[in-house]
Amino acid sequence: MAKFGTLDRRAAVKRLLDQPGELLIVTGLGSPGYDAFAAGDHDGSFYLWGAMGGAAMMGLGLALAQPKRPVLVLTGDGEQLMGLGGLATIATKRPKNLSVVALDNGHYGETGMQLSHSGLGVDIHRMAEAAGFAAAREIANLEEIDAYRAEIRSIGGGPRYATIRIAPGNPPRALPNRDGVFLKNRFRAHLGLPVT
Amino acid sequence: MDATVDTTTENWPDAIYRVLKDADVRQACYVPDAGHTRLINRLIADPDVEATVLTTEEEGIPIAAGAWLGGQRTVLLMQSSGVGNTINMLSLMATCRFPFLTIVTMRGEWAEFNPWQVPMGAATERSLEMMGVRCMRVDKAEDVEETVSAAAALAYEADQQIAVILSQRLLGRKKWVEK
Numbered sequence: 001m002a003k004f005g006t007l008d009r010r011a012a013v014k015r016l017l018d019q020p021g022e023l024l025i026v027t028g029l030g031s032p033g034y035d036a037f038a039a040g041d042h043d044g045s046f047y048l049w050g051a052m053g054g055a056a057m058m059g060l061g062l063a064l065a066q067p068k069r070p071v072l073v074l075t076g077d078g079e080q081l082m083g084l085g086g087l088a089t090i091a092t093k094r095p096k097n098l099s100v101v102a103l104d105n106g107h108y109g110e111t112g113m114q115l116s117h118s119g120l121g122v123d124i125h126r127m128a129e130a131a132g133f134a135a136a137r138e139i140a141n142l143e144e145i146d147a148y149r150a151e152i153r154s155i156g157g158g159p160r161y162a163t164i165r166i167a168p169g170n171p172p173r174a175l176p177n178r179d180g181v182f183l184k185n186r187f188r189a190h191l192g193l194p195v196t
Numbered sequence: 197m198d199a200t201v202d203t204t205t206e207n208w209p210d211a212i213y214r215v216l217k218d219a220d221v222r223q224a225c226y227v228p229d230a231g232h233t234r235l236i237n238r239l240i241a242d243p244d245v246e247a248t249v250l251t252t253e254e255e256g257i258p259i260a261a262g263a264w265l266g267g268q269r270t271v272l273l274m275q276s277s278g279v280g281n282t283i284n285m286l287s288l289m290a291t292c293r294f295p296f297l298t299i300v301t302m303r304g305e306w307a308e309f310n311p312w313q314v315p316m317g318a319a320t321e322r323s324l325e326m327m328g329v330r331c332m333r334v335d336k337a338e339d340v341e342e343t344v345s346a347a348a349a350l351a352y353e354a355d356q357q358i359a360v361i362l363s364q365r366l367l368g369r370k371k372w373v374e375k
Contacts, residue, residue, distance in 0.1 A: 010331065024265075024266075026262065046265060048288075049291075050284075050287050050291065051257075051258055051261075051284075051287060051288040053254070053285075054254075054255075054257065054261075054285055054288060055258070057255045057256075057257075057258035057259050058261050058262035058265075059262060060259055061223065061258065061259035061260060061261065061263035061264075061268075061270065062262035062263065062265050063262075063266075064223060064248075064263065064266075064268070065222070065263045066267070067224070067268055071356025083255070083350030084252070085250075085251030085252055085255065086255050088251055089249070089251055090257055091247060092248070092249060093248055115268065125348025180292030180293070181291075181292055183292070184265065184293070184294065187265050188264075189265070191265075191266065191267060191268045196353075196355060
């Protein structure tokens, strides 16, 4: 049976991303990027505006390249559903510093709130668990988010996957910069890497 | 194989490996392919390279982008059929001008036995070019090293998206039936 959450997505993401510290963030296209931007822009955040299905893989490449920094992929159920094979790929690499968090409202919010596979009953975090993620769980309230907030800032214990059950609905858009070259160079400068 | 052929003919995967090492490539993504077997095995055996097997070639594109964000260079190894799996994801590399190097082994173009390989083989280079990836084709073993080296420079130093196309003639006929 599909489970729809009650958490307000903006409140949930604000709690999760508060004081990013060492965290490096990649957001999947659509609402998760708006949520992250609304919670506070950060030079160590890279907002995808396309590349659907690629957010977790971008997090994997980053986590392997930066093993001493915690990496968070913040995406949605629909985006992750397009890259399910990537859960297996992450599981083979076992990056301890990678967390993939899907804000799951069971719907495709950007395109008219059509039901997603999650909304039709598929538990994506259980697929991550079956693939071999070190930790995979559901989160349904703000208290659990507060505890998870500390976990995703550690560079051990991953790869971890979480489904955050949020309420369906679209808050007003908060639009991050969509110049990919700017975002790329800003991110690399944040890590002290050369920018060409 | 003709005895007069330069010995480098059989060693071109080693030449590619050397070029990738000289270019400080630290991540290698691949979907297994017979033509890339030797190179894949050398990359897996290298403790300084993170070799990642993919479920589909598409995954290698954002991995390369994420690795670059984190300061590492990546190569994607695939067969021509896999190019078709990467198309929309290549938008990421063009839009953000991420360095991208892929080495593609061709099927469906030279002494091909399997008709199912032909349509994508015929569309491989045009598909990549339509998505902003420049193709550098290699037909002779003696050209492999220099071409991959030039491609690596264009990708990692000039932020270009480059595919080295290893022709099926270079790879040799696939033996379908043991005689």
